[in-house]
Amino acid sequence: xxxxxFTPTVGVTMTPSAxxxxxxxxxxxxxxxxxxxxxxxxxxxxxxxxxxWVESPEVDDDIFTVDGVDIFVKHxxxxxVNGTEIDFITQGVNSLFQFRNPNATAExxxxxxxxxx
Numbered sequence: 269x270x271x272x273x274f275t276p277t278v279g280v281t282m283t284p285s286a287x288x289x290x291x292x293x294x295x296x297x298x299x300x301x302x303x304x305x306x307x308x309x310x311x312x313x314x315x316x317x318x319x320x321w322v323e324s325p326e327v328d329d330d331i332f333t334v335d336g337v338d339i340f341v342k343h344x345x346x347x348x349v350n351g352t353e354i355d356f357i358t359q360g361v362n363s364l365f366q367f368r369n370p371n372a373t374a375e376x377x378x379x380x381x382x383x384x385x
Contacts, residue, residue, distance in 0.1 A: 278351040279332040280339045286356040287335045302338030
């Protein structure tokens with residue numbers, strides 16, 4: 269499947285916990301328009317998730333809105349993250365985004381990277 273032939277049918281979603289966290293962060297960053305879900309080649313399983321604050325959308329962005337929060341995804345990344353749910357969890361004293369990606373066929377032991385076949 270190539271990016272040119274891919275048609276998004278689901279998009280990217282967020283849990284209420286993630287929406288709440290992103291809203292709080294956006295309130296501190298008036299220049300930010302939303303959050304970007306990106307991937308890059310890294311880790312022992314092939315790809316790693318990255319989140320970034322978006323000040324200005326890119327031409328090739330697909331935008332998904334969940335409860336007023338915009339999630340930006342480069343169109344070329346969408347085949348690998350389509351259907352992903354972003355959650356925000358607290359484990360002990362650490363808080364972090366957790367990604368539930370139905371396209372991931374494997375993850376590394378630490379959960380930092382994933383494979384899509």
